[in-house]
Amino acid sequence: MAGVRLEKIEKTYPNGFKAVHGIDLDIRDGEFMVLVGPSGCAKSTTLRMVAGLEEISGGKVLIGDRLVNDVEPKDRDIAMVFQNYALYPHMTVYKNMSWVLKLKKKPADEIDRRVRQAADILGLTDMLDRKPKQLSGGQMQRVAVGRAIVRSPKVFLFDEPLSNLDAKLRVQMRVEISRLHTKLKNTMIYVTHDQVEAMTMGDRICVMELGRIKQVDTPTNLYRYPANTFVAGFIGSPSMNIVSARLNFDGDTCYVDSQNLHLRIPDDIGKKVRQYDGKAIYFGIRPEHIHARETNPEAADNFFNMEVSVVENMGNEVYLYFTPGNSQYIARIDPDIPVRSGDSHEMWLDTNYIHLFDGETKENLIYKPKTQ
Amino acid sequence: MKKRKQRVNSFMVNGLLLFLCLVWTVPTFGLLMTSFRDRDVVSKTGWWTVFTRPDQAELTLDNYEQVLSGKTITLVDSKGNQQTVKGDNLTRAFLNSLTVSIPAVVIPILIASFAAYGFAWMDFPGRKVFFILVVALLVVPLQISLIPLLRDYGRLELTGTFLAIWLAHTGFGLPLSVYLMYNYISQLPRSIIESAIIDGCSHFGVFWKLILPLSVPAIASLAIFQFLWVWNDLLVALVFIGSKPGVEVLTQRLLYLIGSRGQDWHLLCAGAFISMALPLMVFISLQRYFVRGLLAGSVKG
Incomplete structure (x- = not known):
């Protein structure tokens, strides 16, 4: 087993397009690292460079302590699971899983043992004689994972393995892969565009945008202390309300003023942003920190009264959409509070959980995220 | 209603x-x-x-x-x-036709598959140019190459041999074969090939173990076309085999069956039916591969 280290890796395509702009990432031994980002953020390209399927234009990739830039994919001691399973359609499940070992010229009894062991872990024992087309999507993906397990590689690479499955199966496979990681304890790198997958599976998450890393941290830290507006908006569902505003100080009291709101910021936060007095900023607040007035009748400030444009009832919670002017706020409230769309409702913002971002760099002004 | x-x-x-x-x-x-x-x-x-x-x-x-x-x-x-x-019977000619057809089908398809894999999945300088060159040959009618080829064959003393006609059919069949095989092979999912490469397969291994088995539908339909073309061919046979007895193919013998004054066309009809039998069998036996179901179950979407 081994960690993976990316040092300033870059990818420039022959047509001059630069997809990856010098990424540094240190993935620890046994860690489940998720690369997440919207499409086009080069997360897959990065993974493929680790796999050796994509040439590295600049920088270094190390697996364990070995520089693998010029090592063939098969010699990197990795296994990859693809989005579309990539099973060999003319081979049975058993052959699909055993082929790699055969290519490595392992003895027959060892091949058989390892295939059966992997099949056992994944519950595929009854399907070893079937062809891929006789399997369901979930089973196919399990075979693809099985094919990776039999190699017992140093690093597992997953390229959006669950995107082709339907919602229910995706949740199930998500748990299965997490369980697999707990069991095998290998280093795993997992690419997805789905922030829910990232949050639920990752030991740490690397959020990417346009070929750059925006933040690397544990799921909790990403959620609580997003380094910039991109991470703040990307992680969490529904996503954080981010609105352009201005910071104003009245004596030592800090206020955030936007088109529709005049918010008082707690003093401990205000102290940290003193130097931004009068400057344009963005403020962010998560939907669960906008409450209905009823939940906190004593609150003295930070109210607003707006027309609810849409009510989305999820059963266990209700999302309220407010669209004053050209901005939009989403609030997550208790389903027992009666609100109908079209009504005006008094809401309260809990500014203890406010995030303030620089107006230009969009970096977080309150928390300085740890750099790795 | x-x-x-x-x-x-x-x-x-x-x-x-x-x-x-x-x-x-x-x-x-x-x-x-x-x-x-x-x-x-x-x-x-x-x-x-x-x-x-x-x-x-x-x-x-x-x-x-x-x-x-x-x-x-x-x-x-x-x-x-x-x-x-x-007079001599058709059996000899039937066997000769087979001797001509089988290699003249296998050789171009094999070469075309190799070429198509290379064009589709291997990175080498000038890949596009070469591919366009090969495909451009589709518009060259084979008739214009008959005389120069015959001359060269004469110099190499190839005229009237099976090798001559194998090579000719291979050459004439290659552009279309490469084009068709390329279309099919380049559509195979990239991830299957990448997966095999990660598993430790060489290009050669990928070709034999993956591409060829997965291309059976394309190969089968191409084989039918090429076989029918070679089996029914008279022109190329006349030019490169001529009237060399013992090498003559079925179409040439059929031509003689009709008689010098066309008086024997009852025989021609019978002969034609015999010559039709094999292509029909080939077609019927390979027809099921036309159904493109073989790739099902490999990837989703």
Whole structure:
């Protein structure tokens, strides 16, 4: 087993397009690292460079302590699971899983043992004689994972393995892969565009945008202390309300003023942003920190009264959409509070959980995220 | 009401299709009927008399017997005695046709598959240019290359050999084969190939273990085309084999069957039916591969 280290890796395509702009990432031994980002953020390209399927234009990739830039994919001691399973359609499940070992010229009894062991872990024992087309999507993906397990590689690479499955199966496979990681304890790198997958599976998450890393941290830290507006908006569902505003100080009291709101910021936060007095900023607040007035009748400030444009009832919670002017706020409230769309409702913002971002760099002004 | 209208519609469509199929098969059917009729009858009445006046049909298997065992030739020698001599039969020519066809199908398909894999999945400088060059050859009619090729063959002393015609058919068949195989192979999912490469397969291994088995539908349809083309070919055979006895292929022998004055076309009909048998068998046996179901279950989407 081994960690993976990316040092300033870059990818420039022959047509001059630069997809990856010098990424540094240190993935620890046994860690489940998720690369997440919207499409086009080069997360897959990065993974493929680790796999050796994509040439590295600049920088270094190390697996364990070995520089693998010029090592063939098969010699990197990795296994990859693809989005579309990539099973060999003319081979049975058993052959699909055993082929790699055969290519490595392992003895027959060892091949058989390892295939059966992997099949056992994944519950595929009854399907070893079937062809891929006789399997369901979930089973196919399990075979693809099985094919990776039999190699017992140093690093597992997953390229959006669950995107082709339907919602229910995706949740199930998500748990299965997490369980697999707990069991095998290998280093795993997992690419997805789905922030829910990232949050639920990752030991740490690397959020990417346009070929750059925006933040690397544990799921909790990403959620609580997003380094910039991109991470703040990307992680969490529904996503954080981010609105352009201005910071104003009245004596030592800090206020955030936007088109529709005049918010008082707690003093401990205000102290940290003193130097931004009068400057344009963005403020962010998560939907669960906008409450209905009823939940906190004593609150003295930070109210607003707006027309609810849409009510989305999820059963266990209700999302309220407010669209004053050209901005939009989403609030997550208790389903027992009666609100109908079209009504005006008094809401309260809990500014203890406010995030303030620089107006230009969009970096977080309150928390300085740890750099790795 | 609506159902009834639908039924009438489908009845009309099916009726029209049936009619077209019948019209299409009339000549073949005529050929079949004629092949069972006697020489004298053929020259007097049309094949449809078999139906219009069944009493005069006089169907016989003589034509097939003559064609298979050798044509009877009546000679009058210098003394005025009639002599009947057996000409050579089609068996030899049938075997020659097979000897020509099988390599002339296998060789171009094999080369084309290799080339198509290279063009589709290997990175080398000038890949696009070479591919366009190969595909551009599609527009070159083979007729213009006959004379220069024949000259070169003459110099290499290849004329009249099987090798000559294998090479010719391979050359003429390659552009289309490469193009068709490329279209198919380049559509195979990239991840399967990448997966195999990660598993430790070389390009050669990927080709034999993955690409070839997965390309069976394309190969089968290409094989049918190429086989029909080579089997039915007369021009290329005439040019490169000429009238070399012992090497002549079926189409050439068929040409002689009709007789110097076209008097023997009852034999031609029988011969033509024999020559049709093999292509039909090839078609029927490979037809199921036309159904592109083989890739199902490999990838989703």
